[in-house]
Amino acid sequence: MQDAPEAPTPPAALPLDGEGGGGRGRPKKNGVSRLMRLERRTAYLLLLPTFLVLAVIAAYPFGQVVYSSLTDAKFASSQPTSFVGLDNYRTLFAMTIRRLPPKLDESGAPVLVDGKVRYESAVSVLPRSPRRYRQVFQFGLLGHRYVLGAVSADFVRAVWDTVVFTVVAVALETILGMIIALTLSSEFRGRGAMRAAMLVPWAVITVVSARIWEWMLQPTRAGLFNALGSYLGLSEGRTDFFGNPTLQLPSMIMMDVWKTTPFMALLLLAGLATIPAEYAEAAKVDGAGPLRRFFRITLPLLTPTLAVALIFRTLDSLRVFDIFQVVLGNQRYSMASFAQDMLISRRDMGLSSAASVTIFVIIFVFALLYVRSMKVDT
Amino acid sequence: MTGRRVARTRRRRVALRVTGRVLFWLLIAVLLVYLLFPFYWALVSALKTQTELIRTPATLWPENPVLANFRSVLGNDRFVRALGVSTLVASSVTLLSLLVGAVAGYALGKMRFQGRGASLYVILAMTMFPQIAVLAGLYAVIRLLGMPAVPSMILSYMLFTLPFTVWVLTSFFKGLPDSLLQAAQVDGATLLQAFRHVLLPLTAPALVTTGLLAFIQAWNEYLFALTFTVIDPPARTVPVAIALFTGEIARQEPFGEIMAAAVIVTIPLVLLVLIFQQRIVAGLTAGAVKG
Numbered sequence: 001m002q003d004a005p006e007a008p009t010p011p012a013a014l015p016l017d018g019e020g021g022g023g024r025g026r027p028k029k030n031g032v033s034r035l036m037r038l039e040r041r042t043a044y045l046l047l048l049p050t051f052l053v054l055a056v057i058a059a060y061p062f063g064q065v066v067y068s069s070l071t072d073a074k075f076a077s078s079q080p081t082s083f084v085g086l087d088n089y090r091t092l093f094a095m096t097i098r099r100l101p102p103k104l105d106e107s108g109a110p111v112l113v114d115g116k117v118r119y120e121s122a123v124s125v126l127p128r129s130p131r132r133y134r135q136v137f138q139f140g141l142l143g144h145r146y147v148l149g150a151v152s153a154d155f156v157r158a159v160w161d162t163v164v165f166t167v168v169a170v171a172l173e174t175i176l177g178m179i180i181a182l183t184l185s186s187e188f189r190g191r192g193a194m195r196a197a198m199l200v201p202w203a204v205i206t207v208v209s210a211r212i213w214e215w216m217l218q219p220t221r222a223g224l225f226n227a228l229g230s231y232l233g234l235s236e237g238r239t240d241f242f243g244n245p246t247l248q249l250p251s252m253i254m255m256d257v258w259k260t261t262p263f264m265a266l267l268l269l270a271g272l273a274t275i276p277a278e279y280a281e282a283a284k285v286d287g288a289g290p291l292r293r294f295f296r297i298t299l300p301l302l303t304p305t306l307a308v309a310l311i312f313r314t315l316d317s318l319r320v321f322d323i324f325q326v327v328l329g330n331q332r333y334s335m336a337s338f339a340q341d342m343l344i345s346r347r348d349m350g351l352s353s354a355a356s357v358t359i360f361v362i363i364f365v366f367a368l369l370y371v372r373s374m375k376v377d378t
Numbered sequence: 379m380t381g382r383r384v385a386r387t388r389r390r391r392v393a394l395r396v397t398g399r400v401l402f403w404l405l406i407a408v409l410l411v412y413l414l415f416p417f418y419w420a421l422v423s424a425l426k427t428q429t430e431l432i433r434t435p436a437t438l439w440p441e442n443p444v445l446a447n448f449r450s451v452l453g454n455d456r457f458v459r460a461l462g463v464s465t466l467v468a469s470s471v472t473l474l475s476l477l478v479g480a481v482a483g484y485a486l487g488k489m490r491f492q493g494r495g496a497s498l499y500v501i502l503a504m505t506m507f508p509q510i511a512v513l514a515g516l517y518a519v520i521r522l523l524g525m526p527a528v529p530s531m532i533l534s535y536m537l538f539t540l541p542f543t544v545w546v547l548t549s550f551f552k553g554l555p556d557s558l559l560q561a562a563q564v565d566g567a568t569l570l571q572a573f574r575h576v577l578l579p580l581t582a583p584a585l586v587t588t589g590l591l592a593f594i595q596a597w598n599e600y601l602f603a604l605t606f607t608v609i610d611p612p613a614r615t616v617p618v619a620i621a622l623f624t625g626e627i628a629r630q631e632p633f634g635e636i637m638a639a640a641v642i643v644t645i646p647l648v649l650l651v652l653i654f655q656q657r658i659v660a661g662l663t664a665g666a667v668k669g
Contacts, residue, residue: 036490038569039489039490039491039569040489040490040491040492042485042489042569042570043485043486043489043490043491043494044485044491046481046482046484046485046489047481047482047485047486047497049478049481049482050478050479050481050482050501050540050544051497053478053533053536053540054500054501054504054537054540054541056519056533057512057516057519057533057534057536057537058504058507058512058537060515060519061512061513061514061515061516061518061519062507062511062512062515063515064514064515064518064519065511065512065513065514065515068514068515068518075514075517076517076521076609179405179409180409183402183405183406183409186402188402188406190406194406194409194410195655195659196652196655197410197413197414198413199648199651199652199655199658200413200414200417200648200651201413201416201417202651203594203644203647203648203650203651204416204417204640204644204647204648205597205598205616205617205620205643205644205647206598206600206617207598207600207617207618207620207621208617208620208639208640208643208644209416210621211620211621211623211636211637211640212416212417212419212420212637212640213416215419215420215423215633215636215637216416216419218633220432220434221434221435221436222431222432222433222434222435222436223436224419224436226435227434227435227436230435231435237434237435258412258413258416262413263662266659266662266663267662267663269659270659270663315506315508318508319508319509319510321509321510321600321601322600322601322617325600325604325621326600326621335510336508336509336510336601339510339513340510340513340601340604340605343513343514343517343605344605344608349514352513352514353514353515356508356510356511356512356513356514357511359508359510359511360508360511363506363508367506
């Protein structure tokens, strides 16, 4: 929108005090302060509905969530709840790392399969009481094999998956969005049509786009990707994109990138429009190539826009829910779909609330990091 | 000798420019396919017969396009009802947000009072507020108030539409010249009269933009809708209906019908977006870049 002039200059006849000025004890004509008081009272009155609504749908519910995260509240039940302190958080965060011993045969030598050492199963080393730990993932370090176990393995995996999802998806969106924005910022015939086409994925409902992609990624050759894969000889046409754990996240990322790149491209395009063309012209005259011009001139000038776009997209992506819930259900969670599933399917309001508070904190930390590192003032 | 070299470099430059052009249009073509193909695929799939739909390998074009999927979706009571509920919810959210947001934007953009800056920041912070963080608490509030699913969705969607609306409208009101307000006041109008008769009509473009964006966001919403309609299935909105879509007879997921439903709910939105694209782009970038 238009550039709003900074703080409108007060009319000469009304020496209004600024914010927090108070203005008590200053000699003032009666009429003036009456007008001011009227203006102030009207302003508060006009803001009242907004704050009332936000109090009912944000402030109070959030307080309630923080409180129930400390109780054993059950969802939609009249059972009395009791205060359990940080138990829910302990359940969420209880983790342990154990070393996996190699499998030994009768003679005590390690079992080798294809020259690789076989390890005992994770269940055998993870604690079972008082609480059962389940495997989150295994990793190798300095020649040993370890397993990360957690009481809420699903939650720990959801946090990990959501962060990976966010980092990869936002990075891809930024690159792709930049390519689209740069293309669209050059003059060519049909630019308007291209910009309109760009808005199509943005206009598709997220749930709908999830189902469209679900259909394109069907595990048979009735699905587009499998049909193409087998046609090009890349696969047998039976790739199960949502059943195979290693393909689940990439499939989710692919869906998300398609849907959200237009937003990124739009913001970057708006940012590009504010950069005077003379800069690039001057550099061109000085003999700078297109890549050099991009990295030395366009990118630095675009940084503020890029920062804001990154913040928006990262925070948005960390609370991803729709596509995970629609496509993966309770097979694999994002942070938000975990919290929702705990609430609705398991009716564990306490645990769900603790997860929600954790998500809030994680998102807050990301926001803070961004604002700090990019020095943008929002 | 030198003449020949000049000619050669010139020819090379021309060749370079031609390849550049070709590559550029190739890039445009690739981007267009990428952006539009999934939607094309949904449309084509919706036009296929059930047998063609499950035939392998998939065909790029329906052999004999039929409207059976569209007919059966539009004959599906649950889907048609969801369309009605979504329209009701999204329009109510839009109107309420505009009403509440416009008065707040007027106060924040044109009046001076203590706590103005703080109010703006509090409202702005709300746009970053994750929906999931209030889900359980909101449900408790709704049970306490004994609200049915539809009004509770309308109320709760304002969590994400209202802050944005207030923010954009504030910057719009700020941009209107002060002299307008003063002239109205000199003529004896109260602050509220000046708002209703002088300033509000001028904000019509901003109202259309923010209204559209609020409508699209509300039309899109899934988390609250899914949760609040668990006990009240008739109140399901379009996203929930499509997520939980099951055919009338077929046990298999009826992807033909799902794609038909997808196309039906997307086309109006795409048209709306294309008609108002200038304004939507302005609104999105005002909301984000300025934030």
